[in-house]
Amino acid sequence: MNLPKTMKAVMAYGRNDYAFLEDAPVPQIENPDDIILKIDACGICGSDVMWYQGADSFWGNEKEKGPMEPPVIPGHEYTGTIVAMGTGAASKGYALGERVVADMIKFCGDCFYCKRGEYNMCENQRNFGHQSDVNGAFAEYMRIPEGTVVYRLPADMPLDKAVLIEPFCCAMHGVERAGITKEDLVVISGMGCIGLAMVSIAKKYEPRMIVGLEMNPARIELAKKFGCDLVLNPKETDVVKRVKELTEGRGCDVYLEVAAHPSSVYQGLDMIRKKGRFVQFSALPEEITYDWTIIGDRKELDIYGSYTSCHCFEKVIRGLYDGSLKSEGMITHRYPLEQFLAAVEKAARKEPDVIKIVMTMDGKE
Structure with missing residues (x-):
């Protein structure tokens, strides 16, 4: 396939400085193991919104440097089709026209963490959509460089499921960190895309009860469909008191x-029992303060990031494909790539009808 020289893409130049380009250069094969994808769709992650709004945790501050290295094409919740590849990728059995996804991290394979199999903690990692040598997927084409794990998709996997693979993987890792057992009462705070995915995944562990916390009425109803045994609204209920009543x-x-x-x-640290397991998944928009002695002297908690x-x-691809992981209803809005700025602004406003916004590359909403 002869690729065009230019493409449509979203470019991040800095805090609150994003632009839609009609003539960004199409990525090229640079190394034998490189793969070029034609992007089919890319979801807007909560972190994409925080980057767009200029959060210090991504752009840095006077204390520390953030991971963003502009100019860069953002976007990491994607799926695409192979349209070009180097000789090394071809020798590994990849084929033109195959639908794939790839890990959002390009890892080195040689550091302390990679050798332990903990590649998400790679000391030399490059993150798609964060740095310009690993541009992301809010574009028509994307280069997957050598050192990235690429996963084939079933040819008939619906696009609406394929584009949710990466966020479901993040949700699965968080649930696995929790070490859920059948005796556990599990509370999941926040019924957005990741929270709903966690509900679907946590159900597989058959815990005694799953309680969701959410204030949005539409999300509350969807959380029940995904498998929450009870959903509490912190605006209407003393959720700490109610969970303690249940236990x-x-x-x-x-x-x-x-x-x-x-x-x-704060409510989680108040709600959790002594010797409970607390998993912090979300990136927070600001620093928080709390009496940290609750971990040791008062509750002896296990805190996991x-x-x-x-x-x-591979586990998520199987689960979404065979339907054992629920995903219906998560994608609430679709925008053509040209309308990225309108889409990310809509996501930033946290409108009640929004769960997951997906950017499409075919110009259709």
Whole structure:
């Protein structure tokens, strides 16, 4: 296939400085293992919104440098079709026309963490959509460089499922960090895309009860369909008191923080039982303060972080494809790439009808 010289793409130049380009250069094969994808769709992640709004955690501040290295094409929740590849990729059995997804991290394979199989913690990682040598998928074409794990998709996998693979992988990693058992009462705070995916994944562990926390009525109803046994609205209910009532005053066994709001962290630390497991998934928009002695002197908590995913893609692809992982209803809006700025602004406003916005490359909404 002869690729065009230019393409449509979204470019991030800095904080609050994004532009849609009609003539961005189409990526080229640079190394034998490189693959060029024609992007079919790319979802807007909550982190994309935070980048767009200029969050210090991504752009840095006077204390530390952030991971963003502009100019860069953002976007990491994607699926695409192979349209070109180097000789090394071809020798590995990849074929033109195959539908694939790839890990959002290009890892080195040689550092302390990579050798332990913990490649999401790679000391030399490059993240798609963060740095210009690994441009992301808010574009018509994207280069997948050597050092990236590429996963084939079933030819008949619906696009609406394929584009959700990466966020489901992140959700799965967070759930796996929690170590859920059948005896656990699990609380998941925030019923957006990741929270709903966590509900669907957590159900496989058959916990005693899954409680969702959410204020949006539409999301509350969807959370019930995804498998929550109970959904509580913090605006209407003292959720800490209610969860303790369900557990003879102890509190929840597992708390997964996915709401990306300081109050969600505080209520989780208040709600969780002694020796409970707290998983912090969300990137928070601001620093928080709390009496940290609750971890040791008062509750002896296990605190886990969760960053992207690790060894989850194949499991998620199977689960979404065979329907054992629910995804229906997650994608609420579709925009053509040309309308990215309108789409990300809509996501940033947190309008009640929005769960997942997907950018399409065929010009259709």
